[in-house]
Amino acid sequence: MKFDTASDKVANRVKKMRTSAVRDLFAAATRSDIISLAGGMPDVSLLPEKNVRIAAEAALGEYRSQALQYGGTTGRIETCAVIADIVRDAGIRCKAEDIILTTGAQEALDLFAKAFIDAGDIILTEGPTYLGALQAFSAYEPEVITIEFDEQGMRMDLLEEKLKELGKGAVKFLYTIPNFQNPGGVTMVPERRKRLLELSHEYDFMILEDDPYGRLRYDGGHMVPLRAMDDSVVYLGTISKIFAPGLRLGWIIAPQDVLSRINLVKQGTDLCGSMFDQVMAEHYFTDTPWKKVLQSFVDTYRTRRDAMLEALEEYFPEEATWTHPEGGFFVWVTLPEYVNLVSMLPVALDHGVIYTTGNAFYPDGVTGSNSMRIAFCYETPENIREAIRRLAEVIEDRLEMYRAFLDAGAI
Numbered sequence: 001m002k003f004d005t006a007s008d009k010v011a012n013r014v015k016k017m018r019t020s021a022v023r024d025l026f027a028a029a030t031r032s033d034i035i036s037l038a039g040g041m042p043d044v045s046l047l048p049e050k051n052v053r054i055a056a057e058a059a060l061g062e063y064r065s066q067a068l069q070y071g072g073t074t075g076r077i078e079t080c081a082v083i084a085d086i087v088r089d090a091g092i093r094c095k096a097e098d099i100i101l102t103t104g105a106q107e108a109l110d111l112f113a114k115a116f117i118d119a120g121d122i123i124l125t126e127g128p129t130y131l132g133a134l135q136a137f138s139a140y141e142p143e144v145i146t147i148e149f150d151e152q153g154m155r156m157d158l159l160e161e162k163l164k165e166l167g168k169g170a171v172k173f174l175y176t177i178p179n180f181q182n183p184g185g186v187t188m189v190p191e192r193r194k195r196l197l198e199l200s201h202e203y204d205f206m207i208l209e210d211d212p213y214g215r216l217r218y219d220g221g222h223m224v225p226l227r228a229m230d231d232s233v234v235y236l237g238t239i240s241k242i243f244a245p246g247l248r249l250g251w252i253i254a255p256q257d258v259l260s261r262i263n264l265v266k267q268g269t270d271l272c273g274s275m276f277d278q279v280m281a282e283h284y285f286t287d288t289p290w291k292k293v294l295q296s297f298v299d300t301y302r303t304r305r306d307a308m309l310e311a312l313e314e315y316f317p318e319e320a321t322w323t324h325p326e327g328g329f330f331v332w333v334t335l336p337e338y339v340n341l342v343s344m345l346p347v348a349l350d351h352g353v354i355y356t357t358g359n360a361f362y363p364d365g366v367t368g369s370n371s372m373r374i375a376f377c378y379e380t381p382e383n384i385r386e387a388i389r390r391l392a393e394v395i396e397d398r399l400e401m402y403r404a405f406l407d408a409g410a411i
């Protein structure tokens with residue numbers, strides 16, 4: 001049998017998956033004078049080279065026969081024990097056996113979706129939410145319903161309203177990033193965390209807590225993770241923001257009946273994660289004063305966050321509002337509904353600055369077109385200031401145009 005193109009044979013669920021026009025545009029954005037506020041890359045130049053080298057040498061030397069070999073699907077028990085120590089520090093009590101190691105938190109999102117989503121299942125998320133989670137979930141064809149947040153995290157009044165409308169047992173799970181949300185930068189306050197847990201029992205849905213940024217707090221006190229408040233929560237973590245995303249290592253902490261299903265689907269996905277990455281990370285966290293290194297990340301990112309917030313205050317027009325993150329990597333900016341930041345992106349690119357358009361973070365790919373995510377994690381404070389200045393110029397041009405339309409009664 002012959003077929004001309006893959007499109008004849010591709011699975012229906014893949015046909016429905018969206019490619020990102022924005023990503024294509026970024027690929028074209030290779031000019032050296034462009035300042036990017038688009039990506040969420042940690043600054044790995046901050047890592048101590050000597051310690052990274054020592055960890056790599058452990059994986060290549062003494063532990064080579066394990067680092068270069070297949071391992072168990074759930075991950076090296078020694079590495080799990082190190083991860084258990086790291087999360088204990090954030091208030092989560094767990095044993096090495098309560099953890100499955102994954103290829104970044106991204107694989108954990110896919111495995112959870114693979115194990116728990118049937119086509120048509122209802123899933124709740126913050127709106128906007130992490131693009132990579134939407135991509136992972138969409139392959140399993142759920143109906144994703146978003147709940148708005150404000151500066152105190154997901155709005156529990158709106159959540160409760162939606163749950164009442166849908167009824168008990170209608171929602172499979174709720175996905176949340178309670179700390180320094182991606183893309184919103186907002187953090188769920190303790191009263192809302194407590195309420196969310198109550199609602200999950202009352203309306204019978206699972207909670208998937210994703211916490212890549214929790215250790216990157218620049219002001220205010222530590223917030224207790226949902227998982228530390230309730231053992232039924234499924235918790236995802238990663239070394240990407242506290243060590244390095246080039247080593248692909250994340251984890252799922254969950255009740256045993258969830259872990260056994262994750263184990264089952266992971267066997268078919270990759271047999272086991274990278275043993276090399278696990279051994280190397282295990283040695284980095286054992287042999288390096290990693291909390292001291294983390295403090296230097298925090299100090300650097302805080303300076304960049306402050307530079308961004310100050311520049312926004314100085315340059316952005318009064319029509320714009322934005323979030324004030326206490327940690328993480330992102331600020332979420334919103335303009336009046338009539339401003340389309342998707343069509344503005346090529347113009348911003350011409351002015352030497354790029355951002356991620358807000359619609360990328362909604363399941364319909366349309367909502368949020370008047371918002372943008374801007375990241376302060378990667379560029380220097382000087383570049384961040386300059387990027388915000390350039391962006392403000394482009395926005396001001398647009399607003400002038402819209403103001404003229406408004407005056408003429410055209411919108």
Ligand SMILES: Cc1ncc(COP(=O)(O)O)c(C=O)c1O
Pocket residue numbers: 040103104105106107130132177182210212237238239240245249250
């Ligand atoms: C909220 C969220 N979850 C998961 C991930 C994926 O992390 P990892 O690098 O561990 O795959 C990211 C990456 O930016 C993220 O922002």
